[in-house]
Amino acid sequence: MLLINCPYCGPRPEAEFANGGQAHIARPADPMSLTDDEWAAYLYMRDNTKGLHHERWRHANGCGRFFNASRDTTTDVIKRTYRMGERPEAEHQGAKP
């Protein structure tokens, strides 16, 4: 079980959290202008990064808030958690955020 540092509450066991998948996927501002391929890419295609991966978590059984985490998927070590609206740190931006 991971120990996850909620930016609002501090470190808590993984069981308190829900995972929300890859972070920083913005909903297209004007969906009607997209081709079917672009819409499918938004809905379904994922980086599935092997290495540093940015993902959403929600402290579902705690404060209830969403935040992001940068985790290395080859070790499961969480390098950093950060609030919604913030970007992953420069040194952590190896992969496309």
Added chain:
Amino acid sequence: MQKFSALSLLRAGLTGHAGWQRQWRSPEPKSGYDVIIVGGGGHGLATAYYLASRYGVKNVAVLEKGWIGGGNTGRNTTIIRSNYLFDESAGIYEHALKLWEGLSQELNYNVMYSPRGVLMLAHNIHDVQSFKRHVHANRLNGIDNEWLSPEECKEFCPPLNVGGSMRYPILGGALQRRGGTARHDAVAWGYARAADALGVDIIENCEVTGIRRAPTGEVVGVDTTRGSINAKRIGVVAAGNTSTVMNMAGVRLPLESFPLQALVSEPVKPIFPCVVMSNTIHAYISQSDKGEMVIGAGTDVYTSYTQRGGLHIVNHTLDAICELVPAFRRLRMLRNWGGIVDVTPDRSPIVAKTPVSGLYVNCGWGTGGFKATPGSGEVFASTIAKDEPNKINAPFTIERFRDGAVIDEAAAAAVAH
């Protein structure tokens, strides 16, 4: 290839079993092949075997970064069944089940396919309705599946706790009698041995690190930890690592890789006659021929490549199993491990051509692809040999997500397996 038979066993026995040959060669990679298969799991080895045996393509190499069968093939709980809801799924899983039935004879290798019956338990009204729907849909597709009352479940599998005060009582079950298990390692080894005998090079400790393409776009070969190798066609069958390999050719896929765990108990005398699965409470259980209870758990909630998962996930499954089979409460668990499974949004596989000429992909089998090994290999071989999908795998494209033609076994099963 040295043929296995009762007679050859007897003969070798008389000479102290000293005369057995290697099961497959360990060749150096050639400078090029007609087809390179990336990934020496069951699906990759089966693809190579059918390319050589049925589709006349014998200049083939299987490149495996570790040892063959060391991925999900050697880590899975070996449940085999074909009673999926949709026609497309019925087509591909039943194709596989038919091949399982004759596989030991075809390969001259005992894969220990054991059609002992797979009983899928229903624990709530929704389960009951959805399983009955599956039974009807399967019958229309000529696939055996029948509904059992709780008492009939108990009769078929006596150790089950039926009635009593369970949190999730057994309200019945769907039974596929032709379903069962097979020996995972034997499947990899049997296909490897038969493919090798037809001239396929099986190259272990050879990780693919790049896919080389001509200026015109088509593939021309791969870079590996054992040097560059030319290839006219490349089939990627890398399970949990598929996204990483396909990235080398710039192809993005609708895949996420999750850890999935299993564990085995100490061996006990025969007590459990069939396979029991429960999607609702995440418990999958059967007894191996060695006597161990083989138990499958659920996936972790986050993507990972670590080949291990959280302890709370297996604990949850053991809680469920202790309720289902109270006699197992005193069993000790011996080993626990994880594999990385590649999951698509609709929980159906992709067995298809890709936007890159000469590059083919077979992936997305997620938590339930072992059962499909022979069928998947056979249709993938056909697709690579003819450069077009065959009827059975034609629906399993990448483009189905764009076109809204998903095969939503995720919704049909709640949990795929």
